[in-house]
Amino acid sequence: MSQISYKDAGVDIDAGNSFVENIKPLVKSTKVPGVMGGIGSFAGAFELPKGFNEPVMLAATDGVGTKLKLAIDSGIHNTVGIDLVAMCVNDLICNFGTPSFFLDYYATGKLDVDVATNVVAGIAEGCIRSECALIGGETAEMPGMYSEDDYDLAGFAVGVAEKSEMDRVSLVKAGHKLIALPSSGLHSNGFSLARKVLFEKMNLDFNDDFNGKPLIETLLTPTNIYVKTFKALKDKIVAMAHITGGGIVENLPRVLPENLRAEVKKDSIKTLPIFDLISKHVDEDEMYRAFNMGVGMILVVEEKDVDFVLSNAEGSYLIGEIVEGDREAVMV
Known part of the structure; x- marks a missing residue:
């Protein structure tokens, strides 16, 4: 045998x-x-x-x-x-x-x-x-x-x-500013939707040119890592929200107390070209729930520290503020 x-x-x-x-x-x-x-x-x-x-x-x-x-x-x-x-x-x-x-x-x-x-x-x-x-x-x-x-x-x-x-939520106050750290692309969220749009709806190919390089290179661009930025600016950061699945609207409220609202200026967001491409076939609200839209991390910062953070966090920019209201993130 x-x-x-x-x-x-x-x-x-x-x-x-x-x-x-x-x-x-x-x-x-x-x-x-x-x-x-x-x-x-x-x-x-x-x-x-x-x-x-x-x-x-x-x-x-x-x-x-x-x-x-x-x-x-x-x-x-x-x-x-x-x-x-x-x-x-x-x-x-x-x-x-x-x-x-x-x-x-x-x-x-x-x-x-x-x-x-x-x-x-x-x-x-x-x-x-x-x-x-x-x-x-x-x-x-x-x-x-x-x-x-x-x-x-x-x-x-x-x-x-x-x-x-560790308790960052209790430190967040009305008047604090919101600073975006840019994403490198889709990071690691929303790919089921992205794949359906790009390869089923639009019939694109991995090697199709997108902004001067094969589309697959853009899609597989690795997620930005923000550890060094955190270490360098820790004393100037009130709170941080990692923008993953659910986008800004679902992740930013995780660092808010019950009586405060985050107002994000939609026009301030530096949306990346890959999101513009996908948005041709996806509603705007759905885009903001499925993708980071170009924002990989949001920092909550005291107004007095805004200039320092913007000068020391590469690519960072101001996108909104904390105000009185229900615990939510709204696009204005």
């Missing part, structure tokens, strides 16, 4: 080992003070940073949604890892947490070592931009669950905050 191996069942242990060897230098490139040990143990270890009076550990997890479908179909795999890190650490800093380390989960039908290595290279780059360490992860080869070419990603960021600094 013939014997069946794990490889016959669709799981290649040798490929997994080869992948681990490939990513060791990538993981090492993200090392920051606090990392204990290296890749290969059962768990990653990180020493609690010093200098906090009442340290609180914060954690955030996310994926990159159907943006992965474009990466898989186009064969461009080295940017979605940056997106994965960005979606997690950009949430973390909104609670005034400084990212410390990151872990990833990569699941696929059949492990392609080169593809997986490119994905992790992006994750490592995202960690470098976030000044945090990649200290572990999991690779799952799951034939029958995913098709051979498909893969999925999940990310997990952990950081530390000072307990006294």
Whole structure:
């Protein structure tokens, strides 16, 4: 009777080992003070940073949604890892947490070592931009669950905050100003709608010219990471809202107390060309609920600090203010 191996069942242990060897230098490139040990143990270890009076550990997890479908179909795999890190650490800093380390989960039908290595290279780059360490992860080869070419990603960021600094909502007052930090494009939200409009409704192709380069390059532009801006301007920031799924109208109210409203000047928003293209077939209200519309992060700032923040946050601009009213964000 013939014997069946794990490889016959669709799981290649040798490929997994080869992948681990490939990513060791990538993981090492993200090392920051606090990392204990290296890749290969059962768990990653990180020493609690010093200098906090009442340290609180914060954690955030996310994926990159159907943006992965474009990466898989186009064969461009080295940017979605940056997106994965960005979606997690950009949430973390909104609670005034400084990212410390990151872990990833990569699941696929059949492990392609080169593809997986490119994905992790992006994750490592995202960690470098976030000044945090990649200290572990999991690779799952799951034939029958995913098709051979498909893969999925999940990310997990952990950081530390000072307990006294975490409650930002109570600090927001009427008269505070709203400053936009620009997005790099769609970031990692709204791709199901974008794909339907661009490739089904408009019948566009990945390689169609869009503003002087292939459309796919614009769509796969990685999410901006705002960690360094946060660190540099922390003392001048009252609150922060990461503009992800739900757009400005659903994310900005998360930093508002019950008696205050955020008024955003729609005409002030520097909408990117990709949103102008998609909006040809999507209602304006739906655009503002599905996409960031060019605004990746909104800072709430005291009026006296506006000029300093605008001078020190690249590409930033004023888009509105906090006023008395119901807890909501309105476009005016």
